[in-house]
Amino acid sequence: MTRFERIAYIASIVGLVSALLVLNGQNEELAESSNSPVTTASAEVAP
Amino acid sequence: MRTTIERIIYLLVIATLGGMVIQAGNLHSALENAVxxxxxxxxxxxxxxxxxxxxxxxxxxxxxxxxxxxxxxxxxxxxxxxxxxxxxxxxxxxxxxxxxxxxxxxxxxxxxxxxxxxxxxxxxxxxxxxxxxxxxxxADYPEEDGEYLPPKMGGGGGCL
Structure with missing residues (x-):
C-alpha cells in the first residue's frame, strides 16, 4: 500500500467520523426540541 | 498479503462509518420534519x-x-x-x-x-x-396581502 493510499483512507475515515459527530449533535438537539413544548409568539402572551 | 488485509480493514471501517452516516442522516431528516x-x-x-x-x-x-x-x-x-x-x-x-x-x-x-x-x-x-x-x-413579522404574484426570476422561497 502506498503512502498516498494510506493517507486517502485515513482522510476518508476522519471525514466520516466528523460527519457522524456533527449529525449526532444535530439529532440530539432536534430530539430535545421535539420533546419540549414549542414556544410561539402567541403562546408567550400571558393569560 | 499484509497490504491486502490492511486495505480490507480500511474499506470495512469506511463502509461501516458510511452506513452509520446514512442512518444518522435519515434520522436527521425524520426529526427535522417532526420539529x-x-x-x-x-x-x-x-x-x-x-x-x-x-x-x-x-x-x-x-x-x-x-x-x-x-x-x-x-x-x-x-x-x-x-x-x-x-x-x-x-x-x-x-x-x-x-x-x-x-x-x-x-x-x-x-x-x-x-x-x-x-x-x-x-x-x-x-x-x-x-x-x-x-x-x-x-410576532409582528412582515406580511403581504393580495393575490399571488410569482417572482420574476425563478425560486419559490420567501423573501423579505
Whole structure:
C-alpha cells in the first residue's frame, strides 16, 4: 500500500467520523426540541 | 498479503462509518420534519442570504366568512398559496412554482397538525410553522396581502 493510499483512507475515515459527530449533535438537539413544548409568539402572551 | 488485509480493514471501517452516516442522516431528516419551525427561526432563515425554504400557505385563497384569515388578506412574503395542500386548488401561476423535494414550511392559520399531515403526503421535507400565520402576525413579522404574484426570476422561497 502506498503512502498516498494510506493517507486517502485515513482522510476518508476522519471525514466520516466528523460527519457522524456533527449529525449526532444535530439529532440530539432536534430530539430535545421535539420533546419540549414549542414556544410561539402567541403562546408567550400571558393569560 | 499484509497490504491486502490492511486495505480490507480500511474499506470495512469506511463502509461501516458510511452506513452509520446514512442512518444518522435519515434520522436527521425524520426529526427535522417532526420539529416545527418557530416564526423567529423562519424569519431568521428568510433574512439570510442564500437558499431559502419554500413556504407553502395551505389556507384558503379568499375568505369565506369564517374566522380564519385567507391568503389574499395576509401572508408571509414569498409564500406560495396551495389551499389544503391540494395542487388543483392552487392558482395556475403558483402551480408552476411548487417543488416537492425541497425544504418546505407549511403555513396554516394556527399551525394545526391535520394540515401538516396532509402536506407531508405531498412534500417529503415539510415542516410546520409553529402557531401558524396567527403566531407570525403576533410576532409582528412582515406580511403581504393580495393575490399571488410569482417572482420574476425563478425560486419559490420567501423573501423579505
Amino acid at each position: 416545527p419551525v418557530t416564526p423567529k427561526e423562519l424569519y431568521a432563515q428568510l433574512k439570510k442570504k442564500g437558499r431559502k425554504p419554500q413556504i407553502i400557505d395551505a389556507r384558503a385563497l379568499k375568505s369565506v366568512g369564517d374566522d380564519d384569515e385567507a391568503f389574499e388578506e395576509s401572508h408571509i412574503p414569498g409564500a406560495i398559496p396551495m389551499p389544503g395542500c391540494a395542487m388543483i386548488k392552487a392558482p395556475v401561476a403558483a402551480q408552476a412554482m411548487i417543488q416537492v423535494g425541497v425544504p418546505t414550511i407549511i403555513v396554516s392559520q394556527q399551525g394545526d397538525e391535520k394540515t401538516l399531515t396532509a402536506c407531508q403526503a405531498k412534500f417529503s421535507r415539510a415542516r410546520n410553522l409553529a402557531g401558524g400565520m396567527a403566531a407570525w402576525e403576533d
